[in-house]
Amino acid sequence: MRKFLAIVVCKLGRFVGKLIGKGSSMPGKFALKICPDILRRVELPRHILAVTGSNGKTSTVEMIAAILRADGKTVVYNEEGSNQTEGVVTLVLTHATLGGTVKADVLLIESDERYAARTFQYFHPTEFVVTNLYRDQLTRNGHPESVYDAILPALHPETTLLLNADDPLSSCFAQGRERVKWFGLDHCSIDLDAPSGVYHDGTYCPLCHGPMEYDYVHYNHIGAYRCGKCGHKKPSTDYTVTAVDLENAQVTIDGETNIALAFRSIYNIYNILAAYAACRECGVSGETAAAVLSHYLLKNGRMQTFHLGAHHGTLLTSKHENSIAYDTNLRYIASSERDCAVLVIVDAVSRKYFTSETSWLWDIDFDQLNVPHVKRVILSGRYCNDLAERFSYTEVDRWSVEPDIAAAASELKNNGDEELFVVTCFADRDKILCRVEKEA
Amino acid sequence: MEVRIIHFYPDLMNLYGSRGNVLALERYLRQLDCDVTVEAVVPGGGADFTRGDFFCMGAGTERAARAAMEDLGRFAGQLKAAAQDNAAMLFAGTAMDLLGQTVREADGSAYDALGLASFVTEHGKKRIVEDVYGHTDLYPEAVVGFMNKCGTVTGVEMPLLTKLDLGFGNERERGAEGFHWKNVFASQLTGPLLVKNPKLLETVAAAIYARRGKPLPVDRPVDRWAQAAYAVTEEQLRLRSQAK
Numbered sequence: 001m002r003k004f005l006a007i008v009v010c011k012l013g014r015f016v017g018k019l020i021g022k023g024s025s026m027p028g029k030f031a032l033k034i035c036p037d038i039l040r041r042v043e044l045p046r047h048i049l050a051v052t053g054s055n056g057k058t059s060t061v062e063m064i065a066a067i068l069r070a071d072g073k074t075v076v077y078n079e080e081g082s083n084q085t086e087g088v089v090t091l092v093l094t095h096a097t098l099g100g101t102v103k104a105d106v107l108l109i110e111s112d113e114r115y116a117a118r119t120f121q122y123f124h125p126t127e128f129v130v131t132n133l134y135r136d137q138l139t140r141n142g143h144p145e146s147v148y149d150a151i152l153p154a155l156h157p158e159t160t161l162l163l164n165a166d167d168p169l170s171s172c173f174a175q176g177r178e179r180v181k182w183f184g185l186d187h188c189s190i191d192l193d194a195p196s197g198v199y200h201d202g203t204y205c206p207l208c209h210g211p212m213e214y215d216y217v218h219y220n221h222i223g224a225y226r227c228g229k230c231g232h233k234k235p236s237t238d239y240t241v242t243a244v245d246l247e248n249a250q251v252t253i254d255g256e257t258n259i260a261l262a263f264r265s266i267y268n269i270y271n272i273l274a275a276y277a278a279c280r281e282c283g284v285s286g287e288t289a290a291a292v293l294s295h296y297l298l299k300n301g302r303m304q305t306f307h308l309g310a311h312h313g314t315l316l317t318s319k320h321e322n323s324i325a326y327d328t329n330l331r332y333i334a335s336s337e338r339d340c341a342v343l344v345i346v347d348a349v350s351r352k353y354f355t356s357e358t359s360w361l362w363d364i365d366f367d368q369l370n371v372p373h374v375k376r377v378i379l380s381g382r383y384c385n386d387l388a389e390r391f392s393y394t395e396v397d398r399w400s401v402e403p404d405i406a407a408a409a410s411e412l413k414n415n416g417d418e419e420l421f422v423v424t425c426f427a428d429r430d431k432i433l434c435r436v437e438k439e440a
Numbered sequence: 441m442e443v444r445i446i447h448f449y450p451d452l453m454n455l456y457g458s459r460g461n462v463l464a465l466e467r468y469l470r471q472l473d474c475d476v477t478v479e480a481v482v483p484g485g486g487a488d489f490t491r492g493d494f495f496c497m498g499a500g501t502e503r504a505a506r507a508a509m510e511d512l513g514r515f516a517g518q519l520k521a522a523a524q525d526n527a528a529m530l531f532a533g534t535a536m537d538l539l540g541q542t543v544r545e546a547d548g549s550a551y552d553a554l555g556l557a558s559f560v561t562e563h564g565k566k567r568i569v570e571d572v573y574g575h576t577d578l579y580p581e582a583v584v585g586f587m588n589k590c591g592t593v594t595g596v597e598m599p600l601l602t603k604l605d606l607g608f609g610n611e612r613e614r615g616a617e618g619f620h621w622k623n624v625f626a627s628q629l630t631g632p633l634l635v636k637n638p639k640l641l642e643t644v645a646a647a648i649y650a651r652r653g654k655p656l657p658v659d660r661p662v663d664r665w666a667q668a669a670y671a672v673t674e675e676q677l678r679l680r681s682q683a684k
Binding site: 141385 | 451452454455456457459460463467483501502503504507567569571584586588590630631632635636663665666668669671672673676677680
């Protein structure tokens with residue numbers, strides 16, 4: 001009876017919530033109050049595919065869903081990104097019959113790292129993708145190893161893990177397990193010889209703290225690592241990007257499947273590979289996966305182009321409190337060759353919670369902007385002084401400060417015609433997007 | 441004046457932008473015309489401790505701190521002697537734990553720390569992550585920062601922050617925080633607290649000068665961006681603490 005009541009309340013709550021524009025976690029919260037173990041009592045699809053990690057969860061899940069649907073499978077997944085336990089309950093119950101059966105081929109769950117253990121207390125995924133694990137939202141998450149410890153109990157022995165072979169930390173999830181498949185990038189054109197960035201999380205082995213060495217690095221400390229003390233090293237991969245051709249925006253998977261990139265970013269390549277691997281594990285052919293992934297444009301619009309005065313602009317959404325996301329976008333700017341201006345905005349550190357914490361700015365390698373084609377950098381938003389202080393420790397010298405975002409936009413609109421890159425977070429992007437002419 | 445900074449384990453203990461503390465102090469002292477040398481200590485490596493003016497370590501994960509302590513133990517005698525001799529030190533984040541007697545981890549295992557101070561640290565499963573707004577007896581301005589830890593420190597007789605309006609102290613919510621003895625500054629505040637608190641930077645620099653029997657020069661550099669950033673954060677956190 002409680003199961004039935006929980007499902008009805010959840011469905012009703014979701015219906016009303018949609019009418020009044022409320023988020024999707026509240027109905028699940030009510031359902032859990034009525035029936036705390038509701039997730040044990042429902043009948044779930046044969047394939048339950050979960051995705052977690054520091055970066056790329058939403059994008060990877062979106063691409064997986066698109067591929068599975070193209071393969072003719074019915075998929076239920078949290079499209080709105082409500083990835084904490086309550087959101088997952090809402091997802092499951094709103095797609096369940098009143099008897100508690102989720103009628104779909106695949107239940108696909110984007111799971112928040114810290115809530116995964118609670119979410120998967122009563123059922124476990126058949127396949128679990130961990131995209132990566134590194135510094136991300138430390139004001140909430142503590143640090144990468146505490147996130148690792150939080151995820152570990154969520155990994156059921158019967159679950160097949162799909163792990164990033166290039167990430168020294170999340171690859172440790174394979175310790176003592178048999179059901180593991182690996183995805184990773186071979187040595188390729190975009191590689192560096194040694195870890196990049198201003199901090200070096202790849203210096204010491206996450207298992208024994210012995211010194212690690214790298215044969216090559218794709219970005220930051222993600223690459224071919226090996227520990228001289230305990231032997232922890234990049235394993236051989238089951239799904240592999242064997243070639244990267246950024247000039248022609250193409251990657252090759254397993255030496256034979258070519259995928260055209262809609263966005264030439266290393267993140268996009270990893271997300272594509274993780275999605276490809278997950279779908280292959282669900283029985284989708286490489287051809288079907290490749291056809292969907294080629295030129296795949298993400299819905300969440302992390303690359304928005306626009307016009308501001310005579311400037312053509314690109315918004316590079318960079319998660320605040322995630323230095324690697326910033327570094328990747330700064331690398332993208334540095335690799336572009338046309339003269340450009342860069343507007344960096346930190347106005348609200350988070351859209352979800354209050355904090356004045358700006359330590360993460362010290363983890364970002366802003367010196368990447370010290371290249372001749374970056375003609376000027378404008379720092380804006382409430383925390384522009386923290387940005388300015390950080391920039392005062394770089395070699396970049398063409399930067400200025402305009403606290404008011406509207407004034408910064410106006411100044412750009414009235415001056416110059418160089419390419420413009422805006423680097424900011426979800427929390428702050430609308431503060432600039434409302435002042436530009438967006439491209440379709 | 442020549443100043444030698446000894447920076448322990450910069451790659452191992454560098455969470456939350458801790459390296460900013462060394463960068464800020466180095467630049468401040470250079471602007472005061474000091475000839476500054478920064479020497480990094482790596483596990484298994486050495487340093488010339490006798491000539492150290494400032495010893496510092498940043499925050500690391502709990503596992504990294506334990507690994508750091510395994511190496512740091514061989515320097516315990518030298519570090520205690522330097523502290524007794526009024527050398528300036530800053531141990532921030534989990535590095536503060538290492539100054540005490542013992543650290544007990546969340547899994548129940550424990551290890552000995554430096555024993556420079558009498559406190560003990562106990563890690564738990566719960567993570568304490570929050571903004572901090574507090575006060576020190578060293579100067580009138582408020583101290584701002586962020587706490588990111590998973591335990592309590594008990595037995596601190598001389599805290600660095602005597603009162604918190606916002607945040608978790610050594611043992612309790614809004615309790616006293618950190619440790620201060622002679623010229624040893626320690627706090628579980630994470631990240632570049634010398635950048636965030638220009639007055640604390642000045643205080644640490646004054647401690648380095650004092651050991652040489654000199655006052656800080658009257659003409660001191662003013663970092664306008666750091667001051668302005670402090671003003672914004674101080675206001676945000678003060679309002680936050682008043683609203684609670």
